Amino acid sequence: MKEPLQAIEIRASRGLTTQQQRDVVLQxxxxxxxxxxxxxxxxxxxxxxxxxxxxxxxxxxxxxxxATVDSDGFAHYGVALYSLIESPSPVIYQGPAAIIGAGYGSAGAYVTVPTSTMQ
Structure with missing residues (x-):
């Protein structure tokens, strides 16, 4: 009975969430x-x-x-080769905005909000 438990434990330790898999791909x-x-x-x-x-x-x-050769020496044709060309740019709000925060030269936190949300 120990063998099936060990096999399950090994499989569980190998499983990655989809987010972890995306992180591996990006790395x-x-x-x-x-x-x-x-x-x-x-x-x-x-x-x-x-x-x-x-x-x-x-x-x-x-x-x-x-074309690739796997670990058993078998050739595979038409295997996808992926290359990262560019990462996404950060989203920047480009409409009218106001800066809310502490005055000039202070150590306060600043937040930029669209003026349409201000009343």
């Missing part, structure tokens, strides 16, 4: 391009879905198709 792609097999070996269970989610979040990720 790898920020260093260099990575293909599907590399991402899966790092715990990303469905790389194409994670890349799609990151693209929807504003990341510019390019993909091309390559």
């Amino acid at each position: 790898l792609l920020s260093r260099r391009p990575a293909h599907t097999h590399e991402l899966r070996s790092q715990g990303v269970s469905h790389p194409a879905a994670r890349v799609m989610e990151l693209r929807r979040a504003g990341y510019q990720i390019d993909s091309s198709r390559v």
Whole structure:
């Protein structure tokens, strides 16, 4: 009975949430391009879905198709190779606004709010 418990424990320790998987994809792609097999070996269970989610979040990720050889020596053709081109820009409000906070030279906190929300 110990063997099944150990197998379950190993699988549980390998499981990553989808957010953790997206983080792994970004960490790898920020260093260099990575293909599907590399991402899966790092715990990303469905790389194409994670890349799609990151693209929807504003990341510019390019993909091309390559041939790879897996750890068993088998060739795979048409494997996706992903490259991070650009991270999303921060969202900046560009309408009329007022700065609310402490006076000039103080250590107060400042908040910029749209003037339409002020009364």
